[in-house]
Amino acid sequence: xxxxxxxxxxxxxxxxxxxxxxxxxxxxxxxxxxxxxxxxxxxxxxxxxxxxxxxxxxxxxxxxxxxxxxxxxxxxxxxxxxxxxxxxxxxxxxxxxxxxxxxxxxxxxxxxxxxxxxxxxxxxxxxxxxxxxxxxxxxxxxxxxxxxxxxxxxxxxxxxxxxxxxxxxxxxxxxxxxxxxxxxxxxxxxxxxxxxxxxxxxxxxxxxxxxxxxxxxxxxxxxxxxxxxxxxxxxxxxxxxxxxxxxxxxxxxxxxxxxxxxxxxxxxxxxxxxxxxxxxxxxxxxxxxxxxxxxxxxxxxxxxxxxxxxxxxxxxxxxxxxxxxxxxxxxxxxxxxxxxxxxxxxxxxxxxxxxxxxxxxxxxxxxxxxxxxxxxxxxxxxxxxxxxxxxxxxxxxxxxxxxxxxxxxxxxxxxxxxxxxxxxxxxxxxxxxxxxxxxxxxxxxxxxxxxxxxxxxxxxxxxxxxxxxxxxxxxxxxxxxxxxxxxxxxxxxxxxxxxxxxxxxxxxxxxxxxxxxxxxxxxxxxxxxxxxxxxxxxxxxxxxxxxxxxxx
Amino acid sequence: xxxxxxxxxxxxxxxxxxxxxxxxxxxxxxxxxxxxxxxxxxxxxxxxxxxxxxxxxxxxxxxxxxxxxxxxxxxxxxxxxxxxxxxxxxxxxxxxxxxxxxxxxxxxxxxxxxxxxxxxxxxxxxxxxxxxxxxxxxxxxxxxxxxxxxxxxxxxxxxxx
Numbered sequence: 001x002x003x004x005x006x007x008x009x010x011x012x013x014x015x016x017x018x019x020x021x022x023x024x025x026x027x028x029x030x031x032x033x034x035x036x037x038x039x040x041x042x043x044x045x046x047x048x049x050x051x052x053x054x055x056x057x058x059x060x061x062x063x064x065x066x067x068x069x070x071x072x073x074x075x076x077x078x079x080x081x082x083x084x085x086x087x088x089x090x091x092x093x094x095x096x097x098x099x100x101x102x103x104x105x106x107x108x109x110x111x112x113x114x115x116x117x118x119x120x121x122x123x124x125x126x127x128x129x130x131x132x133x134x135x136x137x138x139x140x141x142x143x144x145x146x147x148x149x150x151x152x153x154x155x156x157x158x159x160x161x162x163x164x165x166x167x168x169x170x171x172x173x174x175x176x177x178x179x180x181x182x183x184x185x186x187x188x189x190x191x192x193x194x195x196x197x198x199x200x201x202x203x204x205x206x207x208x209x210x211x212x213x214x215x216x217x218x219x220x221x222x223x224x225x226x227x228x229x230x231x232x233x234x235x236x237x238x239x240x241x242x243x244x245x246x247x248x249x250x251x252x253x254x255x256x257x258x259x260x261x262x263x264x265x266x267x268x269x270x271x272x273x274x275x276x277x278x279x280x281x282x283x284x285x286x287x288x289x290x291x292x293x294x295x296x297x298x299x300x301x302x303x304x305x306x307x308x309x310x311x312x313x314x315x316x317x318x319x320x321x322x323x324x325x326x327x328x329x330x331x332x333x334x335x336x337x338x339x340x341x342x343x344x345x346x347x348x349x350x351x352x353x354x355x356x357x358x359x360x361x362x363x364x365x366x367x368x369x370x371x372x373x374x375x376x377x378x379x380x381x382x383x384x385x386x387x388x389x390x391x392x393x394x395x396x397x398x399x400x401x402x403x404x405x406x407x408x409x410x411x412x413x414x415x416x417x418x419x420x421x422x423x424x425x426x427x428x429x430x431x432x433x434x435x436x437x438x439x440x441x442x443x444x445x446x447x448x449x450x451x452x453x454x455x456x457x458x459x460x461x462x463x464x465x466x467x468x469x470x471x472x473x474x475x476x477x478x479x480x481x482x483x484x485x486x487x488x489x490x491x492x493x494x495x496x497x498x499x500x501x502x503x504x505x506x507x508x509x510x511x512x513x514x515x516x517x518x519x520x521x522x523x524x525x526x527x528x529x530x531x532x533x534x535x536x537x538x539x540x541x542x543x544x545x546x547x548x549x550x551x552x
Numbered sequence: 553x554x555x556x557x558x559x560x561x562x563x564x565x566x567x568x569x570x571x572x573x574x575x576x577x578x579x580x581x582x583x584x585x586x587x588x589x590x591x592x593x594x595x596x597x598x599x600x601x602x603x604x605x606x607x608x609x610x611x612x613x614x615x616x617x618x619x620x621x622x623x624x625x626x627x628x629x630x631x632x633x634x635x636x637x638x639x640x641x642x643x644x645x646x647x648x649x650x651x652x653x654x655x656x657x658x659x660x661x662x663x664x665x666x667x668x669x670x671x672x673x674x675x676x677x678x679x680x681x682x683x684x685x686x687x688x689x690x691x692x693x694x695x696x697x698x699x700x701x702x703x704x705x706x707x708x709x710x711x712x713x
Contacts, residue, residue, distance in 0.1 A: 269644060276645060277675045278621050280695050444675060449625055451647035452571065452597070460653040460664045480650050484666070488652055492661055523659065550661045 001239040002223060004510045005108035011101045012508060015247070018102040019507075019539050020109070023057050023069065024050035028092035033116055033141065036094050037225035038180040042111065051088045053095070057136075060097075063531040064223075064513050065143060067097055067113045071121070071134040078134065080123055093117045095138045096225075099509050099534075110509040114225030115140045141221040147175055152207065153200040157192050159271075163476060164188040166199070167211045171227060174204040183228040190214045193271030193478035214476045216489045222512060230514030232493045234526060234549045238518035240511060245520055249541055250504035260498030263458035263469040266487040268477035273448035283311050283443050286344050289436040290322055290330070295353065297346040300337075301441050310339040314443030322346055322437040327429065334441065344439050352430060359426035366423060369416030455483035457491040470494065492550050499548035501525050507532060507540045516549055524549035570628040571642050572596045572605065573673070578618040581607050590618045594626060594638070597646030597670060611637045622698060622711040623673025648672070648703045668703035673711060675699070680707070 004012075011017050026036055030048045039047045056078070057069040071078060077085045087093065094116055100109025115138040123134045152174045157166050164187045171177040188211070199207045208219050208227075217229035242248055286299040303309035316334035323329060330348040337343055458467065472490065477483050503517070503525060511517070517525045529545035572594035581591035589609045596603045608628065610617050617626065617638055625642035648670040655664045676699045682690050698711040 449645040454649040460655045
C-alpha cells in the first residue's frame, strides 16, 4: 500500500476531494531517471526543474504500467523536429504523474507514475483544421527492455550470504539503481546454501525474480519508480476494506476461458553434495618381487589410473603371498592412505638378510680352512698284469679290509668343504624364498553428486490427463520445507488467478498492485492491475483488475 | 494466460537436455536397421508413476558410460529425430519428491496430504544383508550390492549389477 500523507487521507475519507494533478517531464540529457526516482521530491534542488506538461495534456489514461495522454500544442513547442522543448518528449524523456487535491500543498500529493518514453511520440498536424495533436505513451520502469534482455554474470557469493545482498548488488551494478530506489528489505532471511554462488547468463530482471522467488515475492516498480515487491502469499489483512457498496460502482466477474495451472513443481538442488556409492569391486592391484635383498617394500595402489576415483571400506586380498616360498620370510600389511589410494607394505624379516650375509661370509671363511690329513688311510694294492701283447697296465684296487699306515697318502673329506656346503645350503634356501607376491585391493567406490530434489503441490483428486503444470527451477532454495512453501503458495496464487474479478471504486491513490481489497460481503480481491481515466474537475473511477483471494 | 507464458512453455518443450538415473544394466539393443548399440533404461524421476525411458542408446563417443552402475545420474540429449541419447554422466541426481495435495473449495484451500515419493539407490549395509534378505542371511549376497529404497527407507528391490 502506497504511503500517503495524513491530510490527503483525511480528504479521501471525507469523499470531498477536488482533483488536482500534474504531469512533469525532464529532459533525459540533463538528468537520469535514477536521479529523479531517488530525489526526495519532484521539485528538489538536487534535480533540474521539470517541465510542467499539465496545461498541454488531455485524455489522460493511467495504469500501473503505462501513462498515455494527448498533447495539445498549438505553438509547436514539443514538435519532435523543431520544437524548443522537444527533448521533454524525446526518446528516454522522464515523466511523472502527481495526484492530489487542490486544497492541499503539493508536498502532500502522491506520485502515482514514473516512466520514460521509448522511441518517439506520434505527432500530427491536420491541414484542413490546423490542429496539432500528439499522442504520448509513457512506460513504467518495469517495461525497460534492457533489464530483461541483457545477460549478466554476477560476482560470486559465499555460503551464508543473505540473498538480499546479491539482490542489491544486481540492482546497483546491472540496473543502475541506487539504494534509495529499492524498497525491498536488505535482508530477505534466506541465505545461499551452496559454497560458491553466482548468477550467470540471466537478465537482471530474471536474476532478481529468482532471488525473490525464494521468499514468494515478485519484483515490480511502484508509482515512484522504485523497485518493490508483491508478496505472493495471500495470507495477510486487506489494505483497504470496503464496508459498504457506496464507493463501489461496479463489481464484475469477467469471462475467463483458459485452463488454470493446477500443479506446481519446484525443483532445486540440494545444497550438500550427496555421496553416491558404487558396487563393491576390485579397485586396484599390485605385485612385487622381494626377498633377502629387500628389507621393506611400499606399494602404492590407486583406485584409478588418473588418481581421481574415491573409495571407502577398502581391504587387501592376497592373491599370492610373499610367504608362499619354503620359508616365511616376511609380513604383508595394507592401509588406506586417503580416499584416492592405499599402500601395501611388505616387510621382510630382519633375520633373512642377516642369515644370507652370515652364510655368505661363512662360505668365504670356510674356503680358508685347511684340509686336515691323517696318517691312517685305506690301503692300496697295485696289481700288475702282463698280457700276451706285451703292453703293461697298472691298476689300483682298493682293498677295504686291508688297512695300512702309509704316510702322506689316502682319502680325505675336508672340513672346509662340509662347512661351505652348509653355508651354500643356507644361501640357496634364502634364495629359494625369493618370490613374487600379488595383491588386490577391494572396496566401495563413490563420488559426490548434487541431488536434484523436488516439491510438487497439486490439486487433490486430479486425474493424470488433467494436469496443467508449471515448473519452477530455483537453486537458491535450500530445503524441502522452503520448496513446499513456494509450491503451495504458487499453486494457490495460480488458482486465485483463474478467479479474476474487476471492481470499480472511487479513486484511491493509496492502492497499489499486490494490495488486497476487502469487499462488503467478506470476499477479498487481490489487485493485479489498476487503471483510470483522469479528467479535470472530476474525481476519477479507479478500475481494479484482480482475482479472488483464497484463504486456508 | 499471457503470450510470454505460452512462449516459455514452447521453449521448455524444445529443451534439448535432460537428466535421469540409470534404471537398468546396460544391454545391447538392436535398432530397426539391425545395428547393435549399447543402451539402458533411464528413470527421469519427477515423482511420476511411470517415468522410465526405455532403451536409451549411448552416444557413440561415450562408451565409458556403460561401466556406470544403476542409480548413477546421466545426462540425455535430444537427437534430431526426437529420440534421446545418453551423452555422459551427470553431476546431478534425481532424488526424492515431496508431493503436497491441496483441495480447493470456493475461496478456501486446504492441504489434504503430503508424502515423499521417489527412489534412493544405495549399497545394502551389513545389517540389511543379514536381515532384509530373509531367510538367507549373510553370505548369499555380496557386500556392496545396490538396493533400491523408497524415501522411508523400505527396500523395494535388489538392483542388478
